Amino acid sequence: AQSxxxxxxxxxxxxxxxxxxRCNYSYGATPYLFWYVQSPGQGLQLLLKYFSGDTLxxxxxxxxxxxxxxxxxxxxxxxxxxxxxxxxxxCAVGAQNTDKLIFGTGTRLQVFP
Amino acid sequence: xxxxxxxxRYLIKTRGQQVTLSCSPISGHRSVSWYQQTPGQGLQFLFEYFxxxxxxxxxxxxxxxxRQFSNSRSEMNVSTLELGDSxxxxxxxxxxxxxxxxxxxxRLTVV
Numbered sequence: 245a246q247s248x249x250x251x252x253x254x255x256x257x258x259x260x261x262x263x264x265x266r267c268n269y270s271y272g273a274t275p276y277l278f279w280y281v282q283s284p285g286q287g288l289q290l291l292l293k294y295f296s297g298d299t300l301x302x303x304x305x306x307x308x309x310x311x312x313x314x315x316x317x318x319x320x321x322x323x324x325x326x327x328x329x330x331x332x333x334x335c336a337v338g339a340q341n342t343d344k345l346i347f348g349t350g351t352r353l354q355v356f357p
Numbered sequence: 358x359x360x361x362x363x364x365x366r367y368l369i370k371t372r373g374q375q376v377t378l379s380c381s382p383i384s385g386h387r388s389v390s391w392y393q394q395t396p397g398q399g400l401q402f403l404f405e406y407f408x409x410x411x412x413x414x415x416x417x418x419x420x421x422x423x424r425q426f427s428n429s430r431s432e433m434n435v436s437t438l439e440l441g442d443s444x445x446x447x448x449x450x451x452x453x454x455x456x457x458x459x460x461x462x463x464r465l466t467v468v
Contacts, residue, residue, distance in 0.1 A: 278456050287361075287447055287459035295454060334400065343388050343451065344413050347400035 246271045248337050250348035257325050258356050265320040265351050267335030276338035277318040278345065279309055283331045291333075294318065305329070330355045359383065361460035363448050369466045375436040378463045382429050382450030389431040390457060391423060394445040403446075406431055435465075443467045 247270040257263055269275055276295050280288040292303025299311040309320045318335060332352045336345040362381040370376050382389050391403040402415040406425035423433040429450070435442055443466050449457035 280459070285461075285464075287363075287461045288449075288457075290456040290458065293456045336400075342413050343390060343405050343407075343457070344402050344415075345390070345392075345400075345457065346402070347392075349399050 246346045248348035254352045256354040263322045263325045267318045269337045278336040280334045363460035380431045380448030386450035386452045388451045392447045438467045
């Protein structure tokens with residue numbers, strides 16, 4: 245069965261520091277992978293997606309993610325975090341024959357000035 | 358282009374009542390999905406519709422139902438509400454091989 249694990253429930257970083265949010269997935273074939281961000285009381289905003297091809301994916305707001313098949317990982321990175329990046333981040337996997345998304349439990353990012 | 362619009366934004370209902378939530382997808386998007394978000398269970402898939410047909414259904418009781426109209430607008434209905442149905446209900450639409458665009462959600466509180 246498909247599943248997504250986000251090992252870090254809560255991460256705190258200083259503004260300007262680098263960030264890496266971890267995501268591991270379980271899926272039999274090549275998955276579709278997504279990162280979404282959610283601000284309090286809001287819906288989910290798509291940061292980036294991976295379907296195939298180049299394993300390093302660039303997204304919005306300066307985020308990038310790298311697909312590593314050997315590690316079943318799709319970690320999200322940002323070189324320098326801004327206070328406005330404080331939010332909850334969700335990794336998701338989608339199957340190729342359905343539009344259903346399986347989400348991880350999310351990582352709450354707190355940014356200190 | 359307008360985003361995904363969900364109405365109402367907030368709703369308070371009493372146990373045993375029923376509720377209907379509405380979702381208007383991005384113009385031209387034919388695929389619509391619904392998710393339930395709670396602190397305990399996280400984001401869980403409810404339904405997926407494409408061109409008025411339900412293609413997938415999540416592991417929810419029969420009290421949860423949905424439909425999609427010819428203009429791609431979608432509704433979901435929950436009958437005989439329980440306290441545990443309190444959640445943020447998110448609708449999302451997509452077209453082709455793109456990630457879903459989510460609405461801001463409907464916050465349902467059951468008292």
